[in-house]
Amino acid sequence: MSQIPSELKYVSTHEWIRTEDDGTVTIGITDHAQELLGDVVYVEVPEEETSLASGEEAGVVESVKAASDIYSPLSGDVVEVNTALADAPELVNQDPYGAGWIFRLRPTDPDELEDLMDAEAYAELCEEEE
Template sequence: MSYVPSELKFTHTHEWLRDEGDGIYTVGISDHAQALLGDMVFIDLPDSGVAIDGGEECAIIESVKAASDIYAPCTGTIITINEDLDAAPELVNNDPYGDGWLFQIRIDTEADVDELLDAEDYLATIADDE
């Protein structure tokens, strides 16, 4: 069974958000998603400073099995990306909720976060996959 930290919010497309305060959130993909994709080989992240809409495709993760789109969980502006992933995309596999984070976003409205899944609801959505 996949590990799902209780303090995070999740999307139906397997992205997670961690509140860093002041409207800034760190975004990554869930342990479940990285396990389904397999070993990461390349990650194309958005540029810092780019405004994105919630649900918009903003990054691509390529693994030995497939390429997968990453969607912005909320509307806002990308403020930083995890540059360590350029040289070590496997960080997403090894530590999806830690060193394998993808980018940080300053969201436009907290109401977007309220619409996301909590850990319990996310676990229920992936239960059929496991």
Template sequence: MSNVPSDLKYASSHEWVRQEDDGTVTVGISDHAQDSLGDLVFVETPEIDGTVEAGEACAVVESVKAASDVYAPVAGTIVDTNSQLQDAPELVNTDPYGEGWIMRIRVDDPDALEELMDADDYEHFIAEEDEG
């Protein structure tokens, strides 16, 4: 069973969101997503100061199996990216909710976070997806 921290929100495209004290959100891919992809060999992060719309592809993770888009779970401005991933993309595999974060977004509408799934909903979602 995948690790699904209860303090995070989740998108149906398998990104997680952590609300930070400064009003930004940190975004990465879930343990379920990194496990499905396999060993990551490359992460392309978005441009800092770029704007993204919810659901827009804004980063790419490549594994030995495939390349996969990472989608912005909320609309906003990219304020930071994880530069460690350039030299150590495997951090997404080893610590997806910590050192393996991908980007930070200053959210346009904080209420948009309420549209994301909580941990229980996300666990149910991935269980149904795995069955189908």
């Protein structure tokens, strides 16, 4: 069974969201998503200072099996990207909730956080998809 940390929020497109102390959010793909993709060989991250709408394509994760779009779970401005993924895309497989994070966003509508799934709801979604 995939790891689904209870302190994170989730969306149906398999991104996770962690709210940071400074009000930004860190976003990555879930353990479940990286397991389905297999060995990640390339990660396209969004450009810093880009404004994204909730649900907008923010990047791509490519694996030996498939390519999958990464979607922004919230509206906001990209404040940082994980540059380590350029040389080590496998971090997404090795540590999807830590070193394998993809980008950080400053939300423009914090109320959107209320629409995200908790760990229990995300676990149910994963079970339904299997």
